[in-house]
Amino acid sequence: MIIALDAMGGDFAPSSTVEGAVLVSKSSKHKILLVGQEKILYKELSKYDLSDLNIDIINANEVITMGEHPAQAVRKKTDSSLAVCAKLVRDGKANAFVSMGNSGAIMAVAIFYLKRIPGILRPSISTIFPTVNGNCVMADIGANVDCKPEYLFQFAIMSNVFCKKVMKIKYPKIALISIGEEPTKGNNLSIKAFKLLNKSGINFIGNIEGKDVINGKADVVICDGFVGNVLLKFSEGIAETFIKLIKEKIIKQPLFWLAIPFLWFAIRTIKKKIDYSEFGGAPLLGVNEVCIIGHGRSNGKAIKNAIFTGINMVQQNMIIDIKKAIDKYKI
Amino acid sequence: MIIALDAMGGDFAPSSTVEGAVLVSKSSKHKILLVGQEKILYKELSKYDLSDLNIDIINANEVITMGEHPAQAVRKKTDSSLAVCAKLVRDGKANAFVSMGNSGAIMAVAIFYLKRIPGILRPSISTIFPTVNGNCVMADIGANVDCKPEYLFQFAIMSNVFCKKVMKIKYPKIALISIGEEPTKGNNLSIKAFKLLNKSGINFIGNIEGKDVINGKADVVICDGFVGNVLLKFSEGIAETFIKLIKEKIIKQPLFWLAIPFLWFAIRTIKKKIDYSEFGGAPLLGVNEVCIIGHGRSNGKAIKNAIFTGINMVQQNMIIDIKKAIDKYKI
Numbered sequence: 001m002i003i004a005l006d007a008m009g010g011d012f013a014p015s016s017t018v019e020g021a022v023l024v025s026k027s028s029k030h031k032i033l034l035v036g037q038e039k040i041l042y043k044e045l046s047k048y049d050l051s052d053l054n055i056d057i058i059n060a061n062e063v064i065t066m067g068e069h070p071a072q073a074v075r076k077k078t079d080s081s082l083a084v085c086a087k088l089v090r091d092g093k094a095n096a097f098v099s100m101g102n103s104g105a106i107m108a109v110a111i112f113y114l115k116r117i118p119g120i121l122r123p124s125i126s127t128i129f130p131t132v133n134g135n136c137v138m139a140d141i142g143a144n145v146d147c148k149p150e151y152l153f154q155f156a157i158m159s160n161v162f163c164k165k166v167m168k169i170k171y172p173k174i175a176l177i178s179i180g181e182e183p184t185k186g187n188n189l190s191i192k193a194f195k196l197l198n199k200s201g202i203n204f205i206g207n208i209e210g211k212d213v214i215n216g217k218a219d220v221v222i223c224d225g226f227v228g229n230v231l232l233k234f235s236e237g238i239a240e241t242f243i244k245l246i247k248e249k250i251i252k253q254p255l256f257w258l259a260i261p262f263l264w265f266a267i268r269t270i271k272k273k274i275d276y277s278e279f280g281g282a283p284l285l286g287v288n289e290v291c292i293i294g295h296g297r298s299n300g301k302a303i304k305n306a307i308f309t310g311i312n313m314v315q316q317n318m319i320i321d322i323k324k325a326i327d328k329y330k331i
Numbered sequence: 332m333i334i335a336l337d338a339m340g341g342d343f344a345p346s347s348t349v350e351g352a353v354l355v356s357k358s359s360k361h362k363i364l365l366v367g368q369e370k371i372l373y374k375e376l377s378k379y380d381l382s383d384l385n386i387d388i389i390n391a392n393e394v395i396t397m398g399e400h401p402a403q404a405v406r407k408k409t410d411s412s413l414a415v416c417a418k419l420v421r422d423g424k425a426n427a428f429v430s431m432g433n434s435g436a437i438m439a440v441a442i443f444y445l446k447r448i449p450g451i452l453r454p455s456i457s458t459i460f461p462t463v464n465g466n467c468v469m470a471d472i473g474a475n476v477d478c479k480p481e482y483l484f485q486f487a488i489m490s491n492v493f494c495k496k497v498m499k500i501k502y503p504k505i506a507l508i509s510i511g512e513e514p515t516k517g518n519n520l521s522i523k524a525f526k527l528l529n530k531s532g533i534n535f536i537g538n539i540e541g542k543d544v545i546n547g548k549a550d551v552v553i554c555d556g557f558v559g560n561v562l563l564k565f566s567e568g569i570a571e572t573f574i575k576l577i578k579e580k581i582i583k584q585p586l587f588w589l590a591i592p593f594l595w596f597a598i599r600t601i602k603k604k605i606d607y608s609e610f611g612g613a614p615l616l617g618v619n620e621v622c623i624i625g626h627g628r629s630n631g632k633a634i635k636n637a638i639f640t641g642i643n644m645v646q647q648n649m650i651i652d653i654k655k656a657i658d659k660y661k662i
Contacts, residue, residue, distance in 0.1 A: 145518035211568025237542025
């Protein structure tokens with residue numbers, strides 16, 4: 001399989017992206033196309049032992065930055081690393097593309113070059129989210145901040161397919177985030193989305209509150225991209241804060257020093273559970289090809305995992321299954 | 332001071348409410364009016380040593396349940412414990428009222444009997460929320476699930492006053508929850524609210540992301556009631572989950588048993604930090620009198636703290652200060 005990697009996207013690119021590509025190439029037979037400014041990439045890649053590595057560099061002169069306006073970036077920077085990645089997939093020269101860059105721009109580029117799956121109103125970003133008894137799939141986590149009920153309905157249909165593929169659950173339990181379990185509780189958007197989901201024939205278990213996300217009540221958790229993004233970032237913050245609080249307590253109490261080995265193990269376990277680098281990237285669902293969006297702060301290991309998420313999605317024919325699901329569950 | 336307590340509201344009422352009233356009465360000279368079905372309340376109160384307790388029972392025949400529709404409950408149940416509490420305050424027989432009941436109904440009752448402060452579009456519920464370096468004030472946490480930018484602007488003005496009063500910060504840093512720091516990042520609501528806040532003359536520090544809420548970047552954090560409620564409940568869930576995860580680790584690893592005393596102290600410290608019973612209730616800001624809404628799961632201690640929050644707000648003339656602030660910061 002051939003994966004195009006936006007080598008210029010992410011807070012630590014290109015060193016992180018090149019490292020990610022090398023890690024994938026060392027541990028599999030898949031080919032990585034490192035897309036970006038070739039001089040910089042050659043220099044970065046030369047730090048590694050290149051024997052047996054299945055990596056090509058594809059030049060792209062422009063870079064889309066994090067603050068750039070997505071629609072403008074797509075129009076103006078047709079030779080950006082991101083645009084070249086999407087064109088490689090469109091032209092059949094790569095099976096999927098992966099980027100840790102500006103997520104708004106990734107979506108805009110993907111829609112522009114790869115087009116939406118027929119019938120899809122808005123693509124969404126679905127991520128794997130840790131719960132007390134495993135994981136759930138959460139969508140949307142930022143692609144669509146102002147949603148209509150029909151968007152949320154389609155996020156559920158697409159995320160259901162993703163959940164089946166990655167979590168191997170035959171009938172995922174799908175829930176809608178709201179402020180109470182009753183169908184009448186929520187805002188205008190969630191109350192209308194509830195009605196659509198409830199009559200759709202999918203395995204919809206109803207509304208869940210914030211606390212039930214982490215309690216693992218549902219396998220698929222649906223919300224608009226504003227709520228999802230705030231929740232996702234909040235959970236990152238709260239997890240880091242807990243670890244910091246525990247550590248601070250230890251420093252202040254000399255008696256606690258005896259417990260350091262035990263606490264260290266506990267903290268490492270929690271960190272592993274909440275560490276985004278363990279999950280790799282999140283797929284942009286609803287375009288005609290596989291596109292994986294990684295966390296901007298991704299290190300080499302996280303990028304490796306994001307690439308394998310992409311490979312996994314292609315191998316499992318996720319796009320075909322999403323097309324079937326969208327045809328099956330009409331609004 | 333005289334506080335009316337809705338003795339029938341809350342998951343553990345009336346035993347929790349009566350206990351809360353007794354705790355306040357034992358530790359202060361304030362008078363508590365226990366409002367509810369008098370037979371039940373007399374029975375509950377008879378479990379305590381009543382000497383020196385400054386508690387009166389005021390009969391109210393009806394009870395508004397948790398699932399009841401707020402507007403209907405207000406119209407139909409004019410002799411509910413909640414309605415009687417509000418009437419006692421309206422008629423000058425109590426200085427404030429406190430309830431752990433149906434928060435939608437509390438707001439509806441408060442608006443109906445006590446009226447909104449002139450100029451206020453929507454009252455909000457502001458709560459104290461733990462951060463890594465102390466606390467912040469968050470609003471709205473559920474009173475208004477579908478908001479206009481002007482509502483968010485007023486939540487900021489009112490929460491600013493509350494923050495000054497409770498956290499004793501002279502110039503609280505006010506921030507808006509969004510999905511990026513740039514003024515252009517967010518949904519339609521937050522982008523418009525940003526503009527209003529930015530030109531208002533208050534100490535607005537801009538957008539903050541989910542992770543910055545817990546990092547303590549702001550003293551006042553503003554969002555719509557849907558986002559606030561989801562976040563608040565999510566944080567309760569995630570905190571409980573962390574504690575559960577740590578405990579599970581200990582059970583599975585016999586070596587960890589040695590660390591139990593240390594971990595127990597660490598967990599207790601964290602629990603204390605995130606325990607809603609430590610903060611007492613959250614004020615409903617924007618009505619003409621002091622009204623405190625407590626957590627449905629409140630125990631006696633939490634109810635005691637909620638009552639003292641109400642007393643504190645009355646003593647500090649919070650309503651007068653909110654009126655002044657609303658006059659000062661026009662939209």
